[in-house]
Amino acid sequence: MAAADENPAVIDRRDIPLSGGRTLRVTEYSTISIRIAVKTGSPYVITSLEQIDNEAVLKISPGREGSNAHKNWVRDHTKGDDLPQ
Numbered sequence: 674m675a676a677a678d679e680n681p682a683v684i685d686r687r688d689i690p691l692s693g694g695r696t697l698r699v700t701e702y703s704t705i706s707i708r709i710a711v712k713t714g715s716p717y718v719i720t721s722l723e724q725i726d727n728e729a730v731l732k733i734s735p736g737r738e739g740s741n742a743h744k745n746w747v748r749d750h751t752k753g754d755d756l757p758q
Contacts (some may be wrong), residue, residue: 681706688712 681702689697696712711717715735723730 695714698710700708717733721732724755
């Protein structure tokens with residue numbers, strides 16, 4: 674791969690405010706790829722990814738919550754299992 678593909682330039686970055694003080698950040702790169710991040714919130718897991726007509730539809734839910742997220746919850750490894758939470 675070319676070096677440009679390894680470090681694509683950021684074309685645009687937008688923050689979308691969500692409830693609960695969370696922010697959805699969408700970043701577009703010169704390779705036409707898109708990165709989606711949820712800031713300030715629980716760890717999120719992908720609960721579904723579908724191709725519907727000409728759209729890619731991604732659904733994420735907080736770990737340990739939501740309809741399917743309980744099957745793929747994310748453990749916070751910064752806390753020991755024996756520590757009170």
